[in-house]
Amino acid sequence: ELALGNVPADFKYRYNWNAPIISSPHNRKTIYHAGNVVFRSTDEGQSWTVVSPDLTRNEKNKQGPGGGPYTNEAAGGENYNTLMSLVESPHEEGVLWAGSDDGLIHLTRDGGLTWRNSTPREIGDGIINSIEVSPHDPATAYAVVMRYKTMDLKPYIFKTTDYGETWAKIVEGISDPHTFVRVVREDPVRPGLLYAGTETGLYVSFNGGQNWQPFQLNLPVVPINDIIIQDNDLVVATAGRSFWILDDLGSIQAGPVHPSSLTIVKPKDTYLFFGGSTDRPVPGLGQNPKQGVTIDYYLNKKADSVPLTLEVMKNRETIRLYTSKEDKDFKSWPGGPSKPQVLPSKKGYNRFTWDFRKDPLPAVDKVFVYGNYAGSRIGPGVYQLRFSLGDEVSETSVTVMPNPKVDFSAADYQEQQQILTNIENMITSIHRAVNEMRSVRDQVKNYKKRLESNGKAKDLLAMGDSLITRIDQWEKNLIQPRQKTFQDVINYNNKLNAELMNLKDYVDAAEPKVTEGAKERFQDLQNQWVRFEMEWNAIVGTEMKVFNLMYKNLDLPALIMERE
CATH class of the missing domain: 2.60.40 (Immunoglobulin-like)
Known part of the structure; x- marks a missing residue:
């Protein structure tokens, strides 16, 4: 039906600019759409069945031309007596709530066979902009009413705990008389934790709506059109200021007060x-x-x-x-x-x-x-x-x-972790050994200065020179002290620790399967370290012992390896 240029009173069905369309949480092939009636499709939109009567006031005197006297605004969405909100219960298939732009709330609990008017008395002809079924209780729902088009800017939030038989107004704490509410959502983790999007920002209630408090944080003062909780993040859609996301609601769900000093x-x-x-x-x-x-x-x-x-x-x-x-x-x-x-x-x-x-x-x-x-x-x-x-x-x-974008087995991850652990253990052993040997070398140099004039220490000084030379030669196989900047990497040979660091970064960047080349390279480097570790053990177990024994014979303190 072409709506352009025509008046709503002549339409078979009336839709507004934001006509609700939802997918059933119980059957993703079932879609509901709302005009002034509710439609259902079970074949992904190929065909539709009307499952409700007209759920609006259907006031023909308010369904005339959308403009005038010079230009008629009849673009197809300037309609009144339409449904603004529609939601199916996440608990029970076929339980649908519908809210209209002229102040009516209807409920069906049998898939649309019968509908009951469940409108709170206080609503009047406001816009039922949002209906939220509690994720924790099938009988509990929240309805948000906007009356700003009648110059009433006060907040209206209603709560039912008995499928709309009775309603209670819950706006205590939203004190600004010009802060009308657009949407309410209940936290999917903590029952009674509510978030309200208003014309001027965000509010929160920790007790099912009995009391509200501002929840603005760094959010600009802006109308909140909608709210969803996705992956436990709070996502708000604003009027003109983009989407805003509050990452991880865990601390909010834990509650506002913690008696312990550490929680x-x-x-x-x-x-x-x-x-x-x-x-x-x-x-x-x-x-x-x-x-x-x-x-x-x-x-x-x-x-x-x-x-x-x-x-x-x-x-x-x-x-x-x-x-x-x-x-x-x-x-x-x-x-x-x-x-x-x-x-x-x-x-x-x-x-x-x-x-x-x-x-x-x-x-x-x-x-x-x-x-x-x-x-x-x-x-x-x-x-x-x-x-x-x-x-x-x-x-x-x-x-x-695991990253859902890649498909690897637990064994693949375990193998990656094992080789990374082996590489890091080897790097740690090398660096600690180098640091220990540097400490020994510094002690020898210090002792040499103090003993140069001691005629009895001639053999000891010669042994010290030999030990320093031995440590220097051993260290040159493991690290490259001449490298000071990135450019030096291509000027001077990289040593064993750099080779292992490079291999670590290569394996670490995988997702996560370890290549055969990486395994072979690790084995090569491991064999090198076995040889250099044997040299280190020889320095510690033989040459340092000889040096310390000579010191002892001269009644001097022994060399000490500094451990981390």
């Missing part, structure tokens, strides 16, 4: 996904959530004298440790490790993102490495999170799910 909110299940986020948001563009597990926690006072710590554990073994205490001794250099993240620890709610990675690798001071000191990525699984503040401890767990 961690259980994070939502998180997909193991990398990419798509940045620490430098582009002005004017939406920002994706940070990649990793978002963790919310509550402190009733700032952590000052006692540091707050977070342990990420796999099978109760710590794989990542964070603290609120800044490392004052951290040293930075080109090609070195990144500065450790510091846990936020202010009074109230804090948010932190664990980046799916294990602890960073130990470094060798001032050595440039072509690679990344960051720990490798974890695999899918359940991880424990433990916050500690003095004697207080708060624990929970999080499930990290």
Whole structure:
């Protein structure tokens, strides 16, 4: 039926610009559409059946031309006596609620065979802009009424707990008389937690609508047209100011008050996904959530004298440790490790993102490495999170799910994790061994200076020179101290630690299947380290012992290897 240029009174069916169309939550092939009646299609829109009478007031005197006297606005959507809202219960198939733009609410509990007028008395001829069936109780629903077209800007939210037999008005706390409401949604996790979108922003109720409070945060003062909760994120559609998303409602669902000084909110299940986020948001563009597990926690006072710590554990073994205490001794250099993240620890709610990675690798001071000191990525699984503040401890767990865009077996992930663990253990052993040998070398050099004038130490000084030379030769096989910048990577030979760091980054970037080439390369590098580790053991077990024995005979302190 061509509606252009014609008047609504002559139409067989009347639709508004935002005529509801929904897919049944019980059968995705069933679609409902609303004009002034409700239509149902069971063949994906190929054919439609009317399943209701006219559910509006059908006032013919209000269905005339949409404009005049000079120009008639008859573009097809300027209609009155139409349905503005339609929803099927998520609990019961065939239970439908319909709300009209002239103030009527109807309910069917038999798929449209019979309809009952369930309109609250106080509504008048307002617009039933939104109906929300509680995700927790099939008999509970919320209806939002707008009367701004009659210059009534007050908020109207009605709640029923008996399928519309009775209604209660629930607007306490929305005090601005010019703040009419457009939409209400109930939280799918916590019963009675409600979100209301109004003409001027967002409100929240923690007690089923008995009381409301502003929930604006950094949201601009703007009309909220609609609200959905998707993947436990609160998504609002505004009039003219884009979509806004509040990431992870876990802390809101936990409630507004926490008696303990340390409370961690259980994070939502998180997909193991990398990419798509940045620490430098582009002005004017939406920002994706940070990649990793978002963790919310509550402190009733700032952590000052006692540091707050977070342990990420796999099978109760710590794989990542964070603290609120800044490392004052951290040293930075080109090609070195990144500065450790510091846990936020202010009074109230804090948010932190664990980046799916294990602890960073130990470094060798001032050595440039072509690679990344960051720990490798974890695999899918359940991880424990433990916050500690003095004697207080708060624990929970999080499930990290595999990337749904790739299809790999649990065995593939396990193999990747195993080879990454082996590589990182080898890098750790190399760097610690180098650091220990450097400490020994520095001690020998220091002792030499002190003993140069000691005539009895001639043999000891010669042994010291030999030990320094031995350590220098051994170290040159493992690290390249001549590299200071990125350009030096192509000027000087890369050594064993750089080869392993490069292999770690290569395997870590896979999704997740490890190539045969990577396995072969790891075996080659492992064989090299076995040889150099034997040399290290010989230095420690033989040459250092001889040196220390000579020191002892001269009644001097022995060399000590500094352990991390």
